[in-house]
Amino acid sequence: MAGTNSSLAKAKNTPLAPVIILVGPQFGENIGMCARAMLNCAVTELRIVNPRDGWPNPAAVASASGATDVLDRAKIYTTTKDAVADLEFVLATTARTRDLVKKIYSTDAATKEISHRNATGKQKCGILFGPERSGLENDDVVLANAILNIPLNPGFSSLNLAQAVLLVCFSWLSEQNPFRPEGITVDPVETSPATKEEIELLLAHIEDELVKGDFFRSPAQKPTILRNIRNFFFRAAPTQQDVRTLRGIVSCLTGKRSWK
Amino acid sequence: MAGTNSSLAKAKNTPLAPVIILVGPQFGENIGMCARAMLNCAVTELRIVNPRDGWPNPAAVASASGATDVLDRAKIYTTTKDAVADLEFVLATTARTRDLVKKIYSTDAATKEISHRNATGKQKCGILFGPERSGLENDDVVLANAILNIPLNPGFSSLNLAQAVLLVCFSWLSEQNPFRPEGITVDPVETSPATKEEIELLLAHIEDELVKGDFFRSPAQKPTILRNIRNFFFRAAPTQQDVRTLRGIVSCLTGKRSWK
Secondary structure, eight states: OOOOOOOOOOOOOOOOOOOEEEEEOOHHHHHHHHHHHHHTTOOOEEEEEEEETSSSSSHHHSSSSTTHHHHHHHHEEEEHHHTTTSSSSSEOOSSSSSOOOEEEEEEEHHHHHHHHHHHOOOOOOEEEEEETTTTOOOOTTTTTSSEOOOOTTTTTTOOOOOHHHHHHHHHHHHHHTTTOOSSEEEEOOOOOBBHHHHHHHHHHHHHHHHHHOOOOOOOHHHHHHHHHHHHHHHOOOOOOHHHHHHHHHHHHHHHHHOOO | OOOOOOGGGGGOOTOOOOOOEEEEEOOOOHHHHHHHHHHTOOOEEEEEEOOOOOOOOOOHHHSSTTTTHHHHHHHEEEHHHHHTTTOSSSEEESSSSSSOEEEEEEEEHHHHHHHHHHHHOOOOEEEEOOOOOOOOOHHHTTSEEEEEEOOOOOOOOOOOHHHHHHHHHHHHHHHTTTTTTSEEEEOOSSOOOOOOOHHHHHHEEEEEEEHOOOHHHHHHHHHHHHHHHHHHHHOOOOHHHEEEEEEEHHHHHHOOOHOO
């Protein structure tokens, strides 16, 4: 999807974003796509435990689509235990049922928990993601405080690694999001919404021409028809430019009529 | 990420999911990844306008990771206008500012609007996604009722096509989700949480052994220490198996002590 403002294309780390920890990722391409998904969501701290193809990895850079800051600053570990050592709250992302008693958080519940721990205790939190094929081992899951389960179609829940990272990071961003439009907004454009007066002048113009054109066959009809026309134009919320265009159309059409 | 229950791996179309419309997609691989992301979120109706490499496309099948039902049922169109003809509400996904006056919905606001229209008017809704490199043309955007803007890091907002489709579909699923865990749940496991009585028996066992071992140097200390121990074990919420294990540990340790 197009749309990046390249003058702003640098890492903007929102304070206390969770650390993303990839355990044993197999493909550099996936690591790069994870970095891209992270930066899309202003999450920038990446840790990698035993990347299969070593590090640095040119395939990761190629697929990061410019999120190279995230890759350059990634830290590499040989054990998951070391990768989580300084963290105060860790979630293990997995779709599988485990013979382990742990709380399970949905994506939204997880990001709420992380935000709460950030806000109240300045806790540094991390999220573990397992290798592409097999997911996390139980030995990794036990290092986490709880499980994160992304609620998907139970009949087809297998996600690509970068997509799992994206959904979790996007959930976190949505929880924090300083960039989030508040519900519905209207695109700022050069032309402003028409004032009520401008719409009234348009309506008067239309009415005037309709009268001249003998549009209202019976006087009784007139108020109802005018009310419907008024209702349409107010509901349509035209811009000033729209009103100018509509008045031009009316003028043009009536000009034509006078030529008949 | 592992975790699909393959016995359930078929399309489960939640009623009135939005139609996903890819306009001019360039790479079959991306179309397949879109199909996978859709099925992850129980969204199954795909329409494609002028796929660059024709249709069907083997590269799409290869990257769909089993979401072939979605591809097999995809409908192909030569114009966006035809692709949206039967729809009652259409959103155009774009990150760019347009010289068009349209409402802009964030992802969540969009899925709420679609759900509302589904619930109250049985309206069929669709979401347009443009080509990978350039995004939607204005001629396509004008066919939509409103714009959908995925709120991301404004400094790095360029998403892969399938990732844009995933975020939108996941937002829709999360709005509807019959599979969504309600906040925090606890993993069902073979062993059940211990009853309060079982915990009390463990505590009594521990207290008994502590007394035998002359743990409480002063009688005044004892209630406070016991309260702290009790508090720890109740807070820890052990399972029945945990309690059995803990009692075994106590027995083992005290057995050792008797050998001293």
